[in-house]
Each structure stands twice: as C-alpha cells, then as structure tokens.
Amino acid sequence: MAQVSEATRAKVADEIKFDILEGVPEDENDLKRSQIARTFISDTVTIPTKEMYSYALQASLGDDVYHEPSTFALEAHIAKITGKEAGLFMPSGTMSNQIGLRTHLMQPPYTIMCDHRAHIYKYEVGGAGFHSGAAVTPVIPSNDHHLTLDDVKANVVYGPDVHFAPTEVIALENTLNGTIIPQDEVIAISEFAHSKGIKMHLDGARIWHVAAETGKSLKELVEPFDTVSLCFSKGLGAPIGSCLVGTKEYITRARRIRKLFGGGMRQTGLLSGSVAYALTHHFPLLPRVHALARKLEKSLEDIGVTILSPAETCMIFYDAGSIGVTYDEIAERGLALPEPLFLGGSRLVLHIQTTEAAVDDFTKLIATLAEEKRKAGFVKPEVKVNGHQDVYVRRAH
Missing domain, CATH: 3.90.1150.10 (Aspartate Aminotransferase, domain 1)
Known part of the structure; x- marks a missing residue:
C-alpha cells in the first residue's frame, strides 16, 4: 500500500470536520426555552434544563450493551418503584411498547386487545402487525371514557373455535388522552384476563400523572399488569428514554429483542443521569x-x-x-x-x-x-x- 502523506490526511480531515455551532446565535437556546413555555402541542417538546445537564454529566461512562452502571442503576430503581423484578432502558416509548408486546408473543395466530384510541394501535405505525405478526382488536369504550370489564368480555377471544385468533395480550393505556382509568376497573380486567391465561401490558407513558393526581404509588397502579412501559420524556421532561419492566426472565428475553430491533445502545449514562434528575426534580411539578x-x-x-x-x-x-x-x-x-x-x-x-x-x-x-x-x-x-x-x-x- 502506498504511503499517504500528512497533507492528504489533513485534506480528508478538513472535509470531515463540522462545526455545528457555526452561525447559531448565542441566545438560540434561550429563545427555544421561551417558545417551549408557550407550546401547547405536546409534552414531548420539553427541553433539558442547565441543571439537568450539569447533573447528568456526572453519570458513568460505560457501554450499555456490556455494562453501563448508571443505566443499570436506573433500570433497577424503576423496577423497584413499580414492584417488578427487572427493567430495561429503551430509546423511545414506541420501542418500549413494541418490544414489550413482542416479548409476550411467541407464535401467531394471536390478537392484542386495546382501546381504539391507544397509542400502540393508532400511533406506532402498525408495529404490532409488522414486528409481532399480531392482529389488533381496537375496542370503543361503551362509556366514551375508558375500557370496562364488560367491554373486554364482549370482545375477548378464547376457546377452541379455530376461526378466530385468540386474545393473547390486553394492553391498556393510563393516562389515555390525559384521562385516568379507575383503578378498580383495571383490577377487574386484570383478574378476568389472568383467569383466561391472557397477559396484561400497560402503556404507562404518562403513568406519572396518575400517581401525582391520585396519590397512589406506582407499585399499586401497575400491580395488575405483567409488564409496563414508562416514558421519561413525556411529563417528566427528560430528553429521551423509556423503561420496560417485568419479570427477570421476561426482561432477559426483551434485552435480546431490543438488540434485534437495533436498540442496543452505548454510552447511555448521560441519558440515565437526565432521567434520574427528572424523577427527583420534575415529578413533584x-x-x-x-x-x-x-x-x-x-x-x-x-x-x-x-x-x-x-x-x-x-x-x-x-x-x-x-x-x-x-x-x-x-x-x-x-x-x-x-x-x-x-x-x-x-x-x-x-x-x-x-x-x-x-x-x-x-x-x-x-x-x-x-x-x-x-x-x-x-x-x-x-x-x-x-x-x-x-x-x-x-x-x-
């Protein structure tokens, strides 16, 4: 191989370099903060504060595919406060839900039941069908507010009839469009589902709001569910991330599927540090x-x-x-x-x-x-x- 001159290397390096701050006004982020304060489009638009960044920079520098101490600690904490055995950090709520469902679902045919307004049905690009080969039964609540046990019983599929794909998972969302499902209804649905061998998954992207509004602990709110997805960027204001919780065996399988989905990450300590700050300082808001x-x-x-x-x-x-x-x-x-x-x-x-x-x-x-x-x-x-x-x-x- 011919020897490359330093001038040639310098030329390549010059082509590659990029100053992302060039041309950006010094007060650009201050302007963005003022705009976010007046944005009513979504709660995903929240931006990290200087205090959050300062705290997050002190987090560990490991590789999450191998061992990232701050992220492992965060996963263990979320598992603890939800009363589950283990947790798994995810880059997004959609990935957390879809891996959560895929880990439950082994071999079609099967059906997922959910509210017709549910995020997993309307806003996750048909992921249940694409990733899991699952049919979805979207149910319109008879009370126009939340699914009830009667709604579930009227739409659930189980038994020997070969014409229908059996209901394998019932997925609830709390909050859903900002509304809270009464806990007694959640418990009733869960008891029925488990009596039929059906698993329960919660899209708890905004479960923090339920805990803050009702005063119920996360453990009590999610106890009826086998698995839960919790979002850190909605409500809590972290820059990125969700967590999936369940049994150790379930999370071990989910970790492999996360890697399959391209969700294995590297230096996630900065993200986990941001989440820890949000849990401590933003939940009380x-x-x-x-x-x-x-x-x-x-x-x-x-x-x-x-x-x-x-x-x-x-x-x-x-x-x-x-x-x-x-x-x-x-x-x-x-x-x-x-x-x-x-x-x-x-x-x-x-x-x-x-x-x-x-x-x-x-x-x-x-x-x-x-x-x-x-x-x-x-x-x-x-x-x-x-x-x-x-x-x-x-x-x-």
Whole structure:
C-alpha cells in the first residue's frame, strides 16, 4: 500500500470536520426555552434544563450493551418503584411498547386487545402487525371514557373455535388522552384476563400523572399488569428514554429483542443521569401542571367553549367550532402575537415548562376570537342532535 502523506490526511480531515455551532446565535437556546413555555402541542417538546445537564454529566461512562452502571442503576430503581423484578432502558416509548408486546408473543395466530384510541394501535405505525405478526382488536369504550370489564368480555377471544385468533395480550393505556382509568376497573380486567391465561401490558407513558393526581404509588397502579412501559420524556421532561419492566426472565428475553430491533445502545449514562434528575426534580411539578390545566378548562368554559374531554391531568380537548372559529384560525392568530403561542388542533397539552402567562394569553386570544365571531353574527344554539355534541351555525347579518 502506498504511503499517504500528512497533507492528504489533513485534506480528508478538513472535509470531515463540522462545526455545528457555526452561525447559531448565542441566545438560540434561550429563545427555544421561551417558545417551549408557550407550546401547547405536546409534552414531548420539553427541553433539558442547565441543571439537568450539569447533573447528568456526572453519570458513568460505560457501554450499555456490556455494562453501563448508571443505566443499570436506573433500570433497577424503576423496577423497584413499580414492584417488578427487572427493567430495561429503551430509546423511545414506541420501542418500549413494541418490544414489550413482542416479548409476550411467541407464535401467531394471536390478537392484542386495546382501546381504539391507544397509542400502540393508532400511533406506532402498525408495529404490532409488522414486528409481532399480531392482529389488533381496537375496542370503543361503551362509556366514551375508558375500557370496562364488560367491554373486554364482549370482545375477548378464547376457546377452541379455530376461526378466530385468540386474545393473547390486553394492553391498556393510563393516562389515555390525559384521562385516568379507575383503578378498580383495571383490577377487574386484570383478574378476568389472568383467569383466561391472557397477559396484561400497560402503556404507562404518562403513568406519572396518575400517581401525582391520585396519590397512589406506582407499585399499586401497575400491580395488575405483567409488564409496563414508562416514558421519561413525556411529563417528566427528560430528553429521551423509556423503561420496560417485568419479570427477570421476561426482561432477559426483551434485552435480546431490543438488540434485534437495533436498540442496543452505548454510552447511555448521560441519558440515565437526565432521567434520574427528572424523577427527583420534575415529578413533584406535575400537580401544578394539572392545576394549570383545570384553570384553563374553566376559563374556556366561561368564554363559552365546549370541552370535549376535560382536564383530568395535563390535557384538554376543546371544540373550536363552538365559538365559530377553526383550529387553523386559532393557530395563525396565536403565531401572530408579540410573544407567539404554538398550537395544533383540538388538543391542548400542558407540561412542566408551560407558564401561567402562556395560559392567560391563550385564554385572552380565545375570548377575543369568540367576541369577534359573536359580533359577526355567530350564535351557538342550544339544540343537540341525537343527544350528542352541539351543532353550530353562523347566522348572517
């Protein structure tokens, strides 16, 4: 092989180097923090604080495929507080759910039952079918709030009939769209499922909100489930990560499947340190988030906005049409404010970095739009169709 000159190596090195900070204003991150404080699109938008980074930088520097001390400690802690035997750190909630399901499911045919609004059904790109060869039974709750034991019994598949793929896993989500499943209903479903040999999985991405709102321990909340996925970036404000918990045997198999899925990671100590900071310092902030959401809900109702799903925790769903506007109008007017608001659709999500000023400004914006539409002749009639949501009309001058 011909000898390479230092000049040639320097040329290659010069092509490769990259300064990601070039051209970025010094105050760029401060601007981003101010925008996040006024963003109602999701709670995944939260960003790490300087204090979180400072703490996380002190975490260990191991390789998670071999042994990463801080990550192993985090997994053990999450297992402990959930009352499970072992845990496994994941880069995302979707991966945590999909590996959680895949580890349960050995050989088709089988079915997963869930709420028709569930994340594993609607927002994970059909992963259950792709990764696990599983059919999904999406069930519409008869009470329009949460699945009940009666809903489960009406849709579960078991027994010898060869025409149907048996229900292998019942997957619940708590919270689901910000609403809490009553614990007695969870227990009833779990007892029935286990009596039929059916496994129970919980998408507990926002289970932290349930614990903060109800005062129940995580162990009590997840005891009815065989496995649980918990998210650290939703609600808690860590930059990345989820954890899957279950028995030691189950997690050993899940660790191999995580590697199969491309989820084996290297120096995860920085991420685990961020999660530890969030668990300690951010979980106690959730009651304030819930109180702020309830304040916003009441303000919207006082204006005359119809609430489609109330603020049980951090989310509100509202009907823009009830005051004669569209969501696009609201979003455009929000962006046009001197300090912009970032909005999207019928869902309002509050998080640990939402400010009270942002909530007040959004309320003022809605009040202004409602008044404009009222003056333009919009009337919200009292009539209901089939006992459901109000029908709204725009009346000409």
